[in-house]
Amino acid sequence: MSQSWALISGASSGFGAATARLLAKEGWNLLLTSRRENRLASLAEECKKFGVSVHYEAWDVRDRHETETGVQELMRSAGLAESSDEPSLSALVNNAGLAVGKGPFDQGDDDDWDRMLDTNVKGLLFLARACVPFMTRGSRMVNMGSIAGKQVYPGGNVYCASKHAVDALSQAMRIDLVDRGIGVSQICPGAAETEFSNVRFKGDDRAAANVYKGYDPLLAQDIAEAVAFVLSRPPHVCINDLVIMPTAQASAHHLHKAHE
Ligand code: NDP
Ligand code: 8X3
Numbered sequence: 001m002s003q004s005w006a007l008i009s010g011a012s013s014g015f016g017a018a019t020a021r022l023l024a025k026e027g028w029n030l031l032l033t034s035r036r037e038n039r040l041a042s043l044a045e046e047c048k049k050f051g052v053s054v055h056y057e058a059w060d061v062r063d064r065h066e067t068e069t070g071v072q073e074l075m076r077s078a079g080l081a082e083s084s085d086e087p088s089l090s091a092l093v094n095n096a097g098l099a100v101g102k103g104p105f106d107q108g109d110d111d112d113w114d115r116m117l118d119t120n121v122k123g124l125l126f127l128a129r130a131c132v133p134f135m136t137r138g139s140r141m142v143n144m145g146s147i148a149g150k151q152v153y154p155g156g157n158v159y160c161a162s163k164h165a166v167d168a169l170s171q172a173m174r175i176d177l178v179d180r181g182i183g184v185s186q187i188c189p190g191a192a193e194t195e196f197s198n199v200r201f202k203g204d205d206r207a208a209a210n211v212y213k214g215y216d217p218l219l220a221q222d223i224a225e226a227v228a229f230v231l232s233r234p235p236h237v238c239i240n241d242l243v244i245m246p247t248a249q250a251s252a253h254h255l256h257k258a259h260e
Pocket of ligand 2: 146189191
């Protein structure tokens with residue numbers, strides 16, 4: 001059995017779930033988290049069929065205390081100890097996040113802003129800080145950024161700001177962890193068909209489906225493969241930043257819709 005452990009946040013859906021399936025197939029042991037426990041339970045059963053160990057804990061990454069205790073519990077289940085060389089947490093895929101709403105900032109909703117900033121920025125920080133003590137030289141962190149962290153677009157304001165923060169934090173974390181030999185990577189996808197737009201449009205599934213009509217968007221599997229690639233580099237190589245777009249999307253502003 002492999003000694004490599006990866007913790008994946010946002011594992012109940014989209015990129016996180018696809019990454020869990022792919023890493024399990026590659027022999028990684030997994031620690032999974034998100035809020036929806038029932039989904040984690042069935043994903044864990046699916047991944048275990050590849051012969052790997054899988055543990056899961058459900059919590060909300062916006063809650064600092066829950067994040068600290070959730071991480072401690074997962075590490076205890078996996079038999080990973082703080083500040084110990086072997087075995088350690090080989091990878092953190094810091095992926096949980098969301099957009100809520102899309103409109104001009106001056107019509108913005110306080111609750112939407114809190115959800116995005118507290119999840120995408122503080123949640124990412126809480127999880128990274130809780131995991132670092134369990135990581136050693138050669139461990140890797142992969143933060144899920146976005147094209148929205150490189151460019152801004154109409155109605156993107158606060159979501160874009162949160163992903164620009166992920167871009168800045170990924171650079172900062174790389175600096176802060178370099179002397180410990182922990183590599184920090186950021187993956188920045190463009191439009192990908194997951195539950196992302198269903199959440200952004202608050203359950204308006206027709207509005208969500210429209211986002212992906214007329215072209216071939218990225219699939220969760222495309223991003224899972226990128227995560228697996230980043231994690232499979234030899235120890236002296238760190239992929240700092242990967243921007244991955246659908247071929248039909250030239251920038252956050254340029255989406256070629258050939259068919260409806
Ligand atoms: P999904 O909505 O399919 O998945 C989002 C995941 O994040 C879910 O597993 C959800 O789990 C989890 N999550 C959300 N809020 C919280 C919270 N407060 N606490 C714990 N977990 C939470 O979307 P994607 O897979 O597309 O999104 C994954 C990441 O990729 C996000 O950071 C998103 O911003 C980013 N991204 C998405 C793109 C896209 O076009 N789809 C493009 C670029 C980046 P649960 O609800 O069970 O808690
Ligand atoms: C998700 C991609 O372009 O909807 O981060 O912001 S986009």
